[in-house]
Amino acid sequence: MPTLSQWQIFVRFLRFGLLAWGGPVAQIAMIRRELVDEERWISSSRFNRLLAVYQVLPGPEAHELCVHIGMLPGGRMGGFLAGLGFMLxxxxxxxxxxxxxxxxxxxxxxxxxxxxxxxxxxxxxxxxxxxxxxxxxxxxxxxxxxxxxxxxxxxxxxxxxxxxxxxxxxxxxxxxxxxxxxxxxxxxxxxxxxxxxxxxxxxxxxxxxxxxxxxxxxxxxxxxxxxxxxxxxxxxxxxxxxxxxxxxxxxxxxxxxxxxxxxxxxxxxxxxxxxxxxxxxxxxxxxxxxxxxxxxxxxxxxxxxxxxxxxxxxxxxxxxxxxxxxxxxxxxxxxxxxxxxxxxxxxxxxxxxxxxxxxxxxxxxxxxxxxxxxxxxxxxxxxxxxxxxxxxxxxxxxxxxx
Known part of the structure; x- marks a missing residue:
């Protein structure tokens, strides 16, 4: 897990928001590729479990995943900034x-x-x-x-x-x-x-x-x-x-x-x-x-x-x-x-x-x-x-x- 400031978390997920073309499937694939496969923020099995949970709950899954993963390096404020960056x-x-x-x-x-x-x-x-x-x-x-x-x-x-x-x-x-x-x-x-x-x-x-x-x-x-x-x-x-x-x-x-x-x-x-x-x-x-x-x-x-x-x-x-x-x-x-x-x-x-x-x-x-x-x-x-x-x-x- 990388060590990031709150600002760096916001900018990281703002980039995801700027590239969020193609609907939830493409958005989730992008998040998985960069944060799971390349940078190892979270394990693949853990990511799959989280995705299954958010698919059952209401709300856009890609955005909810950003909030959840943003909490890992930055706590609740990091999660909020990650979600804000993705939707902004x-x-x-x-x-x-x-x-x-x-x-x-x-x-x-x-x-x-x-x-x-x-x-x-x-x-x-x-x-x-x-x-x-x-x-x-x-x-x-x-x-x-x-x-x-x-x-x-x-x-x-x-x-x-x-x-x-x-x-x-x-x-x-x-x-x-x-x-x-x-x-x-x-x-x-x-x-x-x-x-x-x-x-x-x-x-x-x-x-x-x-x-x-x-x-x-x-x-x-x-x-x-x-x-x-x-x-x-x-x-x-x-x-x-x-x-x-x-x-x-x-x-x-x-x-x-x-x-x-x-x-x-x-x-x-x-x-x-x-x-x-x-x-x-x-x-x-x-x-x-x-x-x-x-x-x-x-x-x-x-x-x-x-x-x-x-x-x-x-x-x-x-x-x-x-x-x-x-x-x-x-x-x-x-x-x-x-x-x-x-x-x-x-x-x-x-x-x-x-x-x-x-x-x-x-x-x-x-x-x-x-x-x-x-x-x-x-x-x-x-x-x-x-x-x-x-x-x-x-x-x-x-x-x-x-």
Whole structure:
């Protein structure tokens, strides 16, 4: 283990943040190569155990690993500085892009069709993410069933506060062969969802209607900083199985509360996809819409707080807690429910984009090409190419899309 000052720890992980292209898999591989294989900060077996722990817990795994490993030479302050260094480049870039997005009227420039083409690519990104997450989560018929039912419940407007706990409990009971309790849980969740009623912010038709207009400014920039912070915190506590799982939760607040349209939400996802940062950095964009520059800071702080907190406060107990098999089965059920929510959100967002495309055929071509790049080109910059390429095709075909 090298002897480093707090400043050296910050600079070391700031470099990782500047090179954090290609999503969590590429980011984790970079950290492993340099800190495990080359510099021997930590053993390979220990790194594998830590990664397994953080994959079960909510939050971006690469960021949590940086916090944990930064604590080894520098204690809790070293862990905080490591996490801050890793996220800072992406935050500053997204903050600047959020300001630029507000400043430029994209409807009166070539950026309009470019962003529309990019939105098509974002749907392809989410489809690929659903497939990637699903193949690691939906491992048996119970999990498939939970995912399908959760997606159907989302279409009907059921609150995820009801759907996800029920998904976890049903699967935990099913694995213990307590099928009667699983059935009772499902019935109770259904009754509760009916009594509570559908969430107005997630209805399929309403969401499509909100996303038909392209606009730079917010719909209603009146969210309090406290509301934005807790919206981010809620999303940060529910990011099971990868950063894409945060999409339905942030969208529920952002679009449902009128901070932005679905089209603008997709633009934020697109911008985050081309930055060297964890995908959840698009929360900065959402917070900017809800409350301006301070709103961006508040939501970013909320969404990253669990990623810092789990590592800084509970690092010595995490492995023993996650060994609990009942907790494993509950979290696996929750993860299956989240896959269903993402799938439903993908369909809703796709309908928003289709509604805005004068040429559905051309949009379908851009979607297919983006999806082909994501599936066939195994590179850490394939996301960047898919997004930028779709934007170029949108601009090139502006006579059809504009």
């Amino acid at each position: 480049p992406g935050f500053l870039l997204m903050f600047a892009l959020s300001w630029l997005y507000f400043t430029i009227d994209i409807t009166q420039s070539a950026l309009g069709p470019i962003f529309l083409g990019i939105q098509v690519a974002v749907i392809a990104l989410i489809v690929r993410a659903v497939h990637r997450i699903g193949e690691h989560v939906l491992l048996d018929k119970w999990l498939w069933g939970i995912g399908i039912v959760s997606a159907f419940a989302a279409f009907l407007g059921a609150s995820f506060w009801i759907t996800l706990p029920a998904a976890g409990l049903v699967y935990a009971f099913a694995l213990r062969r307590q099928h009667a309790l699983a059935a009772v849980t499902l019935v109770a969740a259904t009754v509760l969802a009916v009594l509570v009623g559908p969430e107005s912010s997630t209805g399929l038709l309403e969401s499509a209607a909100q996303g038909t207009a392209l606009s730079n400014g917010p719909i209603a920039q009146d969210a309090s900083l406290v509301a934005l912070f807790f919206s981010g915190l809620k999303a940060g506590l529910l990011t099971f199985g990868g950063a894409y799982t945060v999409i339905p939760f942030l969208r529920d607040d952002a679009v449902g509360n009128g901070w932005m349209t679905d089209a603008q939400f997709l633009d934020g996802l697109a911008l985050s996809g081309i930055l060297p940062a964890p995908l959840i950095i698009f929360s900065t964009f959402v917070g900017y819409f809800g409350g301006g520059p301070l709103g961006a800071i508040a939501m970013t702080a909320g969404i990253f707080l669990p990623a810092f907190g789990f590592s800084l406060l509970f690092h010595e107990r995490l492995e023993s807690v996650v060994e609990n098999k009942t907790l494993h089965s509950f979290l696996e059920g929750v993860s299956a429910g989240v896959v269903g929510l993402i799938a439903a959100t993908t369909v809703e967002l796709a309908l928003v984009v289709i509604e805005r495309l004068p040429s559905v055929l051309l949009g379908g071509v851009i979607f297919a090409l983006a999806l082909a790049v994501l599936y066939l080109w195994k590179s850490k910059v394939n996301v960047v190419l898919a997004v930028l390429g779709a934007g170029f095709l949108g601009w090139l075909s502006s006579g059809f899309l504009g």
